[in-house]
Amino acid sequence: MKRLTTLLALALVATLLVACPAPTPQVIEKEVVVEKPVVETVVVEKEVVVEKPVVETVIVEKEVPAKGPAVFAGAYPYQVPPVGHFNPWVTNGIVMGIYRDLMWLPMGMYKWAEGTWVPFLATEWEFVPPDLFTVKLRQGVKWSDGTDFTSQDIITSFNIARLMNHTVWRFLDRIEAVDDHTVNFYMSTPSTVVERYVIRGYPSPHIVSTSLFGEWSDRLQALVDAGKDKDSEEWQALLKEFNEFRPEDTVVTGPYKIDPASISEARLTLVKNEMSYLADTVNFDKVYIYNGETPTITPVVLAYQVDYATHGFPPATERAFKAEGIRILRPPIFSGPALYFNHTIYPFNLKEVRQAIAYAVNRDDNAYVSLGESAIAQKYMTGFSDNIVPLWLTEEEMAKLNQYPYDPAKAEEIFKGLGFTKGSDGVWVTDKGERMEYELTAPAEYADWSAAAENLAEQLTAFGIKTSFRGVEFRQHPIEVNQGNFQLAIRGWGAGDPHPHFSYRQDLLVHNIEAPEGPGMSFPMVQTTDVLGEIDLEKNIVTSVEGLDEVAQKEKIAQLALAFNELLPIVPIWERYGNNPCMDGLHTTGWPPEGDPIYLNSPYNDSFTVMMILNGTLKPL
Secondary structure, eight states: OHHHHHHHHHHHHHHHHTTSOOOOOOOOEEEEEEEEEEEEEEEETTEEEEEEEEEEEEEEEEEEOOOOOOEEEEEOOOOOTTTSBSOTTSTTBSOOGGGGGGTSOOSEEEETTTTEEEESSEEEEEEETTTEEEEEEOTTOBOTTSOBOOHHHHHHHHHHHHHTTOGGGGTEEEEEEEETTEEEEEESSOBTHHHIIIIIOOSSOOOOOHHHHHHHHHHHHHHHHTTOOTTSHHHHHHHHHHHTOOOSSOOOSSSEEEOGGGOOSSEEEEEEOTTSTTTTTOOOSEEEEEOOOHHHHHHHHHTTOOSBOOSOOOHHHHHHHHHTTOEEEOOBOSEEEEEEEOTTSTTTTOHHHHHHHHHHSOHHHHHHHHHGGGEEEOSSOSSSOTTTHHHHSOHHHHHTOOOOOSOHHHHHHHHHHTTOEEOTTSOEEOTTSOBOEEEEEEETTOHHHHHHHHHHHHHHHHHTOEEEEEEEOTTTHHHHHHTTOOSEEEEEEEOSSSSHHHHHHIIIIIIIITOTTSOTTOOOSEEEETTTEEEEHHHHHHHTTBBSOHHHHHHHHHHHHHHHHHHOSEEEOEEEBOOEEEOBTTTEEOOOOTTOGGGGSOTTTTOHHHHHHHTTOOEEO
16 A cells, blocks of 8 residues: 555656756766686696686676765745746745745854854844944855855845835844944844844845845935935835846855756756855755645655655645655644634624634634644634743733633624624624625645635534635735735734744734735724723834843733734634654655754744755755
8 A cells, every 4th residue: 555655646746747857867887897717727847736716807897876966855836937036035036935045044043942043144243232233244255156245245135125114124223334244233123133133034134145136225225315215206116126126047145046947847956056155064966946835745745756845734644644654843833824804894893703703613623634733722812822922921911811712602692792693594693784604715725724724614604604715826815815805814823933023923914014915904903902901003013022121021022912812803723833744864864853952943934954954964865
């Protein structure tokens, strides 16, 4: 049966690999040794003493397999040109999630278990009260086009981040190059999270080259010097022009760069960047990235073509991986799927309705059917990971949190208290006489989120909120949510960052007031709560990280947690843990054993796999 599964997977993957470039033929040396017995006569003093067999060796050819290039194979979705392009700042840029750090090195990455940083483009940094964050850059670094990496590249990168309205500029006033390898960041709002935004820079800013992006930085700086801001016509015109900028190639500091000729629907290749200071540290000559979401990548994993994948594989697929002897890693991800509401639709704008829905849904069941062992139902319902709630809230504050246990009777009581009634068909009708029948959307290719949506639709329908599920292409789905073109949707809550500020930005800003395509879910940021009275959530998200004393920030985080728990602008369903297949011992070696602290890193925001490629821990067999 195991062999049959493998053969079926190989048949499926064959179609995928048709579009891949053919592998380079191996050069094979042939050296075959043939031994032929002959007879040698030995003469001593003209008398025959003995005749003995002697082996005469004739060298012909012997087959010696040539060693091919050392390859690491990953998987991440990307768009093929001309839709996909080489501007990493703009939608459809070919950055491939975690693998961007193999190309555009960050200044540093974080080791979660130890609370320490691993320096890359920066070597040291510090806060200098009251408002300065200063960074020393690594010397001797070159870009792939041969130019030197200097402070000007940091200025360029953060100017573009400013053009793109990146959150870091909520805290910065200006930046300056002190010398070629020292940069000062002057904070308008001093905050400890500036370290995370600047040094890690995830998901942006990318540290990009002045040789490629300097013009855009200069033009942005000219607008700033002229007193223009992001709302000015000139700024918006420049942003529109930049969004259409399409470089012909990438310029990177990392040990790998994209080979443009290799890009196909199925796979692309990252080739060694010999200019990188890490070129001699990494152990792989090439990195393959297979293209696609979960349904596409599953047969590629089963065909042993992928060394590591971070997709949300459903429980049945995971069982198939295990049956093939594939190792599964389960790192915490500190986020998961949530039920999003369009708050312009009555009665979703009522917190009581959202609370009732939280009671009506069995989150444990939803977690299990969606992702098996790699999903754990949300307990505290604060909008950030249960794993770090005790680090930010006191026991007294945690005791105030409503855990919304599964209680359909409580949900029904809330609905009846609002004047809602149930029709003869079992569907709830609001106090305005509107039948509660809705559509729930989710990214079709996200197997775990789609499963969560299907189960959620079934549970809501059983409760009396008739809900149909529709899958939307995964790149289109966030656009529809951002445009407000939805009723109910599954999108993400939380973030793989150690400060809850980042989670609240995801929960309340990304698909709301920061939605680039429109109004998003239209949740008002000024709310009246029972627990705190009136609260400006946007202001609290920003001020929750003000100051350089993290202890003092906990009060604001507690306020946000209590307000979120009561208001439930979105309903977190479960927290995801990785079920990441890795081909330990098949194509690669060096993966640490279970329980190693490196696996406490988020697989996305400080990818342990990327870190282990960059530091040489992972090796080819």
